[in-house]
Amino acid sequence: MLRYIALRGLLALLVAFTVSLAAFLLLNVAADPAQAIAGEDATPDVVEAIRARYGLDRPLSVRYFDWLGGVLQGDFGESYYWHKPVAALVADRADETITLAFSALAVTIVIAIPLGALAALNPNSWIDRFALGVAVSAQAVPNFWLGLIMIILFAVMIPIFPVSGDDTWKHFVLPAFVLGASSVPAVMRLTRTGLIEVMGADYIRTARSKGFRGWQLLRRHALRNAILPVISVLAVQLGQKFGGSVITESIFAINGLGRLALESILGADIPTVQMLIFVFAIVFVAMNLLADILNAALDPRIRIG
Amino acid sequence: MTTTDFTLSAIEGNGEIGALTPGQIFRQRMFGHTGFLIGAGLILLIALVAIFAPVLAPHDPFAQSLSSRMLPPVWIEGGTWDHILGTDQNGRDYLSRLIYGTRVSITIGLGAATVGLLIGVTLGVIAGYFGGWIDHGISFLLTAQLALPGLLLAMALVFIIGPSIWVVIGIVGVLHWTYYLVVTRAATQRIRSLDFVAAAAASGASSRQIIWHEILPNLLSAIIVIFTFELGIAILAESSLSFLGVGIQPPTPSWGLMIAEGKQAMFYRPWLVILPGICLFLLVIGANLMGDGLRDITSPEGRNE
Secondary structure, three states: OHHHHHHHHHHHHHHHHHHHHHHHHHHHHOOOHHHHHHOOOOOHHHHHHHHHHOOOOOOHHHHHHHHHHHHHOOOOOEOOOOOOEHHHHHHHHHHHHHHHHHHHHHHHHHHHHHHHHHHHHOOOOHHHHHHHHHHHHHHHOOHHHHHHHHHHHHHHHOOOOOOOOOOOOHHHHHHHHHHHHOOHHHHHHHHHHHHHHHHOOHHHHHHHHOOOOHHHHHHHHHHHHHHHHHHHHHHHHHHHHHHHHHHHHHHHOOOOHHHHHHHHHHOOOHHHHHHHHHHHHHHHHHHHHHHHHHHHHHOHHHHHO | OHHHHHHHHHHHHHOOOOOOOHHHHHHHHHHOOHHHHHHHHHHHHHHHHHHOHHHHOOOOOOOOOHHHOOOOOOOOOOOEOOEOOOEOOOOOEHHHHHHHHHHHHHHHHHHHHHHHHHHHHHHHHHHHHHOHHHHHHHHHHHHHHHHOOHHHHHHHHHHHHOOOHHHHHHHHHHOOOHHHHHHHHHHHHHHHOOHHHHHHHHOOOOHHHHHHHHHHHHHHHHHHHHHHHHHHHHHHHHHHHHHOOOOOOOOOOOHHHHHHHHHOOOOOOOHHHHHHHHHHHHHHHHHHHHHHHHHHHHOHHHOOO
16 A cells, blocks of 8 residues: 555656646747746847846756756745745745635535435436536536626625625635536536446345335445545545636635736746646645545555556 | 447337438437537527628627717617617627627637647547557656646746737647547557457558558547537637636637626626626537537447446
């Protein structure tokens, strides 16, 4: 088991650094970063001055290893826009995004798992069709639009929640719903298919013949097995919530990493963008690793294969 | 393999062997699938609107008029039949802009889904056919791509390169090929072990010939299904980018951009935000329903996965 985790962990680290290299290359080769910082109307000597000031005149490989060397010591460079160390900037804003990501995950769990279970227990009934309808609609709704509609409905027409900001728990209800809704289809479908499969298994028939019915059967026998794959998908979804925070945070004016990402992109603040991509990738990779480990711990067949 | 499937369903359906040709069965399944009919109907309708936009639009979508700014739709007090869905902050006819918006969404959807297809299918077939270290390398690439925060990177790239419709198509496409890869890789591995491929190899066909003549034709239906889903995903991605200001730029009528422009006035004139969102929702749900339907029609075993 330890060997398995170590191997997976190593692979995850390799992936995270590949991602950082890819992001670095894309951001530096696709266009001239000095030009982007200077703006479209800048004269050539302004662009050259910026290139020299930020060390963008050095070869790509030198700059990448310079960046990488810094990262290994916890130094992500200085922000072009805020003129502060990027790492401090990110650490400052991480709280809001972590709160948002976990509350969004809670929303997903509360909606998707009961709905998926009800659908699986009554296949082809109205509730099954309703659940399918929810999944299909949630997949097609633009996330940013759902956010605006929620503001119009529950902050303006029926003023229960604040329009924007991040001061109290009330500020996080609508954003968590919007961000959580995007994971509902995947988690719900998986709960449903998993439970239908488990309900057809021999041991459930045995349990039934022993007199277990309804909720007891579900809780003591079926749900426990059906939930295994759902748990690992939840870990993966949590990883995606961080990257997904960009839209939600900018709509609800939450001062977290997602909003920082948008601001630093619009300010051509490449070191900050670079660190955020790296951090989001690390979180995603770590969550996938957690999912793999959970799977292996809960299901010994995987470790061998 | 496909032929046996069709023959089997012909037996089940009619009690007579070979009573229906594969084409007839296909049509029968197609017209018996409500979800597919709704989805295909929506897509067809929106495609027709895009093609005949100049005929359908009552006004020039770019014509500004200071005297008729922010007119409400006809069913709200103050609305006129001249501007059925009202006007925007520059006095441009909203219905005409929504109609021309179909062109932006569909062009970017088709373009980006094609770019993703070319990358994903190429890598998937190569990985599945050759296996070994090539497969390992491509699988690693897949893991790294999945860890990339897609929206964030797309925003940064569009901003640095400079926004245009072609840049958006290219970047959204380059970031959306994983689904094609996963499916075509698995399918290629399966087909490669079948007898007719061995027969082709025995009769002296080169790898290239086998891929083009034996493997790709058998992947076609799976590729079409993914293409339909990716169409919806790409359209949502474009609308998010345009909404955040790093996609399609004014004055082009993109639905995501129209939502961003309407956002300033959404507390008093919510229709400016609601209407383009409904258009996006219908187009994307159309693509998703059509994709679900095509999957059920081409491989009924894979239902509800």
